[in-house]
Structure formats: C-alpha cells, structure tokens
Amino acid sequence: MRISNYDKYPATALSGFMRCGWDDIVSSFSEELSVHPVLAIETYVGIHEAEIETALDTLRPSLFIRMRDLYKSEDDVRALTQRFVTDDPIFGYRTALTLVDFFDSDKLAAAKRLVAQSAGITVVVGAGASLIVPDTACLVFADLARWEHQERMRRERVTALGIDNHKEAFSSQHKRAYFNDWLVCDAHKEQLFAKVSYWLDTHIPHQPKLIDADTFMSGIQKTVSQPFRVVPYFAPAPWGGQWMKEVFDLDKEEVNYGWCFDCVPEENSLFFTVNGVRFELPSINVVLLESRALLGEVVESRFGKDFPIRFDFLDTMGGGYLSFQVHPTTDFIRKQFGMNYTQDESYYMMEAKPDATVYLGLRNDIDRDQMSADLRAAARGELVFDAAKYSNRLPAAKHDHFLIPAGTVHCSGPEGVVLEISATPNHFTFKMWDWERLGLNGKPRPINVERGLQVIDWSRDTDYTMAQLVNAVVPIAQGDGWVEEKTGLHANEFIETRRHRFTTTVKHDTLGGVQVINLVEGEEVIVESEEGRFSPFIVHYAETFIVPAQLGAYTIRPYGLSAGKMCTTLKAFVRV
Template sequence: MTTYDKFPTVTVQGYDDSAWQNWESIARTLHARIQQQTRTILVIDCYPGVRLAELEDNLLPRLRPTLAINVEQARQDECAVHDMLARNLTDDRVFGVLSCHQLGEFFDPARLDALQTQVNQCSEGLIVIYGPGAALVHPGDVLVYADLPRWEIQQRMRSGETGNWGAENQHEDMLRRYKRAFFVEWRVFDRHKTPLLRRADFILDTTQAHQPAMVTGEALRAGLTQTATQPFRVVPFFDPGVWGGQWMKQQFDLDPSAPNYAWCFDCVPEENSLLLRFGAVRIEIPSQDLVLLEPRALLGEKVHARFGAEFPIRFDFLDTIGGQNLSFQVHPVTEYIQQQFGMHYTQDESYYILEAEPDAVVYLGTRTGTDPQAMMDDLRRAGRGEKTFDDARFVNQIPAKKHDHFLIPAGTVHCSGAGTMVLEISATPYIFTFKLWDWGRLGLDGLPRPVHLEHGEKVIDWQRDTQWVHQHLVNQFEPIAQGNHWREERTGLHEREFIETRRHWFSEPVVHHTGGGVNVLNLVEGESAIVDSPTGAFAPFTVHYAETFIIPASVGEYRISPAACASGQSLATIKAWVRS
C-alpha cells in the first residue's frame, strides 16, 4: 500500500470556527455580517474560471439583494480585447509574451462609470457586485474573494466547460487557450487579487462544483502566516502524456484505468493547490496565494529581492517506465527568453533518477564532432516526415541508473529515454521547451505535437559535446561533510544554474539550516522521515518516499530523522535552494 500522501493538509491553529461549508451556511454567515447596516455593498470578486452561474443560482437567491450587478457587462468586447492582446498572444501555438496589463484595461470606462452610477443611486438594501474585477466598481463594505487553483481551471478548459476569460473559445486548441491563460490572464489577475486578499473579509473556495467552502480573511491570512513558518507540502497533480509510464500509477496508487501518467507536478506553487484545515472545514486555495502574501517569510529576503513574489524552484516527476522517450528538446538561454517572451530568468533544470530500468539512458548534449548544420538538416527532414532523426549519430546516450544526477543548463539538448523515473529539479518557468524531435508521434489530442526548430536552433550550445557533458553535467558528486551515520554530497547544479543541490545520506538525525532562503527537498531513499525543530518551533512533520516538501526560509534550523518504521535504514534526501 502506498504511503505517498496525495492530499497533504495544513491544520491551522486557533480558527476552528472561522470556516463554513455549503451555500446555505455561507449565505447565513454573509447575512449576519450584512444585517449590521441598512445599506451594504457586498463585492464578490473572482478569479477567472469561477463558475458565476453557480453563484447566481445558489448564493444570490439566498442573499435576496436589492440590486445585483455582474461586472462582466462592463468588459470590453471580445474583438477589442483580442486586439489589445495581439502582441502578447502571437501566432505561435504554444508561446506568447508575458503581459504587463492591468485588469482595468479589460473594461470599458464608460460602462464601468454606468455601473458605479447604478450603485450610487441605490440608497438602501443589499447591493451585490460580482464577477472577475467586481472590486473595480466599488471596494465593497464587505469583500469576498472567490478563488480556485490553476490546475482546476485547466480541467474546466479541457472539458470544454470554459474558454479563456472574455473569449468564447471553448473549442479552440487547448495549447492556445493555456498559452493565453499563462501569458496574460493569470498574470493580470494575480496582480489584481493580491491587494484584495490582504483586505478581504472572506475567501470563497470554489474548486469543487457545488461544494463551496468559505473562510474569514483573517483566518486565511493567519493560516498562510502559520504555513510560512513550518514544513509543508502542496497538493500534487498527475497528468497522462503520449510518452507516459506506469511507475507512478503503482507507486502512488493512481487510477489503474488510466493509460499512463507522464507528469506529476509535486512542487510548482504557481499551479498546485494548498489545503488548509480550519476545524472541520478544509479550504483549497492556489498555493500561489502563499507566495503572494508571505513572500519574505517563505522565500527569504535575498530570494524575494531577486525574484519578487515568485517561487523560483520546481520539483516534478517524469515517468517513462513502461513508457517512451520524452521529446528531444532544448530550453532557451537567458537573453533569448527575456527578449522573446518577457521572462526574467530561464528554464535551467536537472534530472535526478529515482528509478531506472536496466537499459535506461538519458540523451544529453551533442556527440563530439557533430556538424550543427548537418544535425539541423536531419531534424528538418525528420520533421517533414522524410526520415527518422538519426539520434545515435548526433546525440550522446548516457546510461542512467538509480540516484544518478544529470545537470541540464539552458542551451543543452536533452531528453530522458524510456525506462526512467525522473525527479526533475529546475527553475520554475516550465513551458519553455523547444521540441526538436518527437519521435514521429501524435499528441493525446490526435494532433502533431508542436516542434520549434526555429527557436531551438538559435539557443543550442554546440560546445556541449561528449567530453564536456561528461566533465560538467554527469554525476558531479562532491563530498562536503560527514559524521556518525550521515554524509552530505554536493550534486550540482552547473555553475550557470542558480540552484544548488545537496544529497544527505543518513540513518541518524541530521540538522539542516535554511540559510535564510527557501529549501525544497524530496525523500529519494527510505520509507519515511520526520522533520522537526530542535527548539520545538513547529510540530513534527512526516514525509514519505518520493514526497517533495518545502521548508520556508523563516524556519531556520530544522532536523530530519528516520521515522520509527525506517529505523536502521539508510535514507536520503535531495535538497535545493537558491545560491547567494
């Protein structure tokens, strides 16, 4: 039976009576707050993707407002929005340019003024303004923010339930809809919601259809403050892929009827959920909300100064055991991602091998003597279907075994071969993959998977040949320190990458320190371990094999020990942090 926890939850102390479930309880709580005044303006601002029809059918009738206004009637029409975003959306199927827009630009000023006039002319009773951007009409006497994680938004997009905000494009290519959300919507709405979360009276969890939950803003903010002072995990999510394998399905007790699982985002706070328990009520929010509201305590002063309210380290899984090769790919170098896409840092990464079949390989760097023009010509011919790419001629195939670590600075051609379970440790920008060759496959949607030779050939570092790769990128293990029953090894990353990684082997407690920056770890060997505070600053925290966990910068000193069930075993963690 798996010990991997798919629904890790933070129990918030001191706010057991501050959260409610179901529409009836939520309406009753809001009524109690509203009845204190003869004229009350209730603003329910929303993240895009919130089901407004569910609010209209279940909450508004229970509130019985004198006036109800859906702010979306003041939104710019679809053509005007599209014209405004054309530079950001581009013609590319996958890549756009990061938006710097403010939410107010998506609304017609005259229509907003008309809604504000309506509100001012209503002199008594309850006035409800709701929808994405509702706080642009009025700050609210009572403010509710309705939120949901990006992963749930993607599920609604995939099902065809919803398109992008302000666009009737439910049937458009999913990659284009995701691109618009990633480069525009989520950036705009994170800017808009951050100050609202800081002052909201209530947060409404709309993740599960017809299963709403609400918590006071005070309790939520206290819960985030608590989370930023203790170890925690975000909620992992799993996704199939054309190359996906079977290891995670068995190891993590996933749906056996699924064809495969390719990815697990085990620590990508921009996408993952965070579960907070207030008494009997569990609230699911985007884990990005923690980054937005508690960046200094979570990230540390130096990391926050460098990256802003953005979590810069990503841990995820790539499963090809019983599957196929990943796409052969390369990531953009820093100047290219800045100039072409508006990102301020790039997708450096590494592959830590959790498990591997006997003949597993990692494709990494070009073979010594490779002629760049010959390889690009071969890739173009393969892309046209004239031949298969001659990978054995051009690319190093390096045997991969359990606990190997391959470093992949941007500009290095690479992919994991079939038969590996990869813990990918990388910088957070996670969609900037230039596929060079996809082994002639179609995607799960039946369409050819996008290949980006025109981008890729501009960023490949051709000096990363066989000798250089083995000298700089393969198993760069360096002993750092050791004691009784423990040892620490540096495993990378490459000097061009901002992430430092260390592996600790231990059968007795090991003391760590955040060093003033956020630490991200995974238990890569052993059944389970206990993370505690030598000073009792937080409750002991249990982690299991393959679970990724976050230690906020504010924690300082912490200790990792084998759990009782793992006594006598040799355990190992891999730890990542941002280099000073």
C-alpha cells in the first residue's frame, strides 16, 4: 500500500491582526469598549456560548444579555419549524424562516430598549446579537464549520436554535441543522459580513483566536485568487476500510475510515495561517462572499451561492458493501424537500484490488414487481435481499469510471477506494438494502424502500448501463507528453469530467467556471500561472483542489518526486 505526503492541514498564509487566548482577546475588547461601550458577540449554532460568557465576565459589564433568553418558547419554536423539520427520521424540507422568526418580539424589543438606555458597558452574546445593538457597537462573529457542529452533536451537549435537543438522536439533531438551523444562520451571517469588526475562532475549546475584519477579508480574497484546498475531514462508516489510515496517516486506533470529505465547501473548514498561527473558519464563507470570482458568472447565475461540485473518498479496503441505494430525481427532490437540484454522481476508482466490484443499474428483464416485493420483505426482516439477482455486479479496476445519474441503483463493494464526484446535495440517499448490518451506533440504519421505488429508473438495465454508464471514455486531445480524455458524466448530469495523463506541462483554462481537480495518479504536481497571477501551488497524490473561475489560464506539470513521470488528474466542472 502506497504512502502519500497528503496534506491534512492546507492553509492560506497571510499576515495581519491575530490574538490568541482569552486574556489577549478580552484585552482587545476592552480597548474597543473604551470607544464603543456595546460589545455584541454573534454566534453560529453549535458554539459553546458558556465559554465565551465566562471569559467576558472579566469585563464587568453593567448589562449582560444572552440572546437565548429572548427566544420564543420551545413549544413555539418546535411548532414554527415543524413543517421544515417534519416527523421523518432523516429528511425534512428546506426552511423559509429567518433568524428573527425565532425570537419573542416583545422580549426582543424590551432588550433593545435596555441596550439603548444602558449607561455602562453592555455585552450581548448569542445568535441574533446584532438585532438589538446600535450600528456603533463592536460586532464580533463567533463562527463554526458545519462538520465541527456535527462532531459536537455526537460527543457533547449542544443545543439548536431556540430548543435544547441534545438528548435526541444524532440523526434528529442533524436533520434540524441541515434543513433549518444552518440555512437560517448562513442567511443571517451573509447580511453581517460588512458589519463585523472581529472574527472569533472557538473550534478548539479554550484555545480561542481572534482576527479583525481586514485580516478576514484579506484571507478570503487571497484564497479565491489562487488554487486552494479546504480542510479534509474523515469519518468511520459501517462499511469502512483501512486504506486511508495508511495513505493519509490517520489514527490507527480507529476501527476504520469510510469517508474522506475532501471538497464539500458547505461543511468543510478553511484554514488561514495568520502570522504563523492557524485560524479556522467555515469554507462556505468564501462561497458566500466571493461567489462570482469563485464560481464564475454562468455557474453563479445557475446555482447562486451554492458550490455545486462535491469530491469525497469512499474506502472499502478491508471493509464491506455500501448500502444498495438510489438518489432522487430532480423533480422528486424539488417537490419533496424544496431543493433545486439532486445528487447525480459517479464512482472513479482510485484504487482497487482484483476482486473489487460495484453494483450498477438493473439486470435485463428483471421482474420489477418481484424486486419491489423482495426489497419490502427484506426491510421487514423476512428475507435476505439478493442484490445480484436484480442489479449488475461489475468488476472494478483502478481508473474505471462508473456514472450514476439520479434514479440509478448502485452500490460500491469491498476492496476498493472510490473518488466520488457528485452534485452537492449530499443528504439525499435512499438506502433500500443494508446487508443485514447495524450502524456505528449499534442500531439499524434507516431504510427508504418506498421512496427508492418511486425514483428508480427501471429502463437503466444491463444494456443501458454498459453502453452509457461504464467507462464512457472519449478522446478529446493530445500533445507531446499528454492526453486528454472525457470520462463523463452522463448526459443527464450537469458535471463534466476530464482526465489528463501527462509527463510534461499541460495547459488548462477555467473558461470562466470553477473547476475541481484531484491528483489520481502520481506523487506530486505543481499548478502554475504563466502570467504570474498566483504563486506556484503544489498538489500531492489524492489531494483535491479548487481552481476559482477568475484564474483563467493555468498549467499543471509533474513535480518533485514525479518530475518526468506519468501523472493523472481528474477534473470536474459544470457543463454549460
């Protein structure tokens, strides 16, 4: 098994204002309060507000307001959010609420009057703090990446917007965050970017860091002015394998690692290294602030401030089968969940042992009614579903590319490492069979046979699958030392992929749209601008990086240990 120099902590380096530790941070706040006597700490959902409040007690404010005391009653908040959270164990509906909807209007108005009347130092902490303070207040935003919020849901007590749901199952907490709280908080944050004076990083408890607005904006603009990587995160899975432990040098004590989320900007973190000190923030801030520069005008016009391309790894080396599953059609996801597009995807085989397989599409001439009956009976525990009876079980080799437009049944098998390339809505998988196993929590994972049966495209049989979904490679161009191939995706999908095999410099161009690239073969390459628009950017094996639309022309060539050797990249972009 190969060992790479995969960088788990990519960062944008810059200089600027940085304070570390509560003593220095509170000292900075004291200086601000001598000019502006009102301090407002906006918090993202999942932030440990108690730690912040304890630190700010040393300011000895004459008025201290906790925004959580101004919420509507929990019963009212649950009623307010019910149509978006729903009773379904996994799925909800995209919210239409704003943050102000969660507050008792009388309490909010009374708190605003108290702030206006206060003669001494005033401190306000919590989501919505900016709603009750004057424009002259010193506004601080304590931000949090969605992935860290999910980790906190699993391991400790965190509350949702307006309710304490920490005793609920993780799936219930996650559903509320995914369909409601994250969307509400991001929409509120987007209104505050120009007003925030300081950004507070509390991702690591009791190790806070503070940067000012100029440093924050400088970091965002520098990030989007060059190729960049978001911070990957890793997670175990019921089917997870052992490959990433070795290749990415992960914790050997973990039972497995099934997932590596290497490019999911909605959930990943972004690192700035400010004066040599790491500062963590949600990578979605780049999308929210610089969507035109990042995505390009055409992509932005279609997706708004959504980053439409997702890259992640699925590791089943020494592991098991993923669930036998299907993704909803665009029409279904729009009507049922309020989402604008669905999770079309593909499996690109990074690594594969000789017996690696995938299930893809349906076999010719299957009995649709019998398959439906068997899936329902298996969900009731009455039989073991025979996936091979109904779905094509295909051998999978390194560099194979399997295309999976929505409505196609599929499943990755053991002894492979998949680079999954998909549209971003990553929550909508209808598991129809889970191989008689339990989830990591010791409980069965939710099965969605009925929803799955509603969206299966029954015309995608063996003939269709082999003709359109397996290694649909088309030569595009070649030159001295390089070859470009189209490997997908399916015509129904909006993502296009291009594979480049090269021993010398290859010219690329964003053509005005964001591109996402992974080095699928080779030790390292270097990304450069012939015009010097950005500093040379080094990429190692298996690393995913983003090329902002505004960069235009750039080159990639083998570098370091790979100089003069064959390397392979896989590039994805939005088809226009």
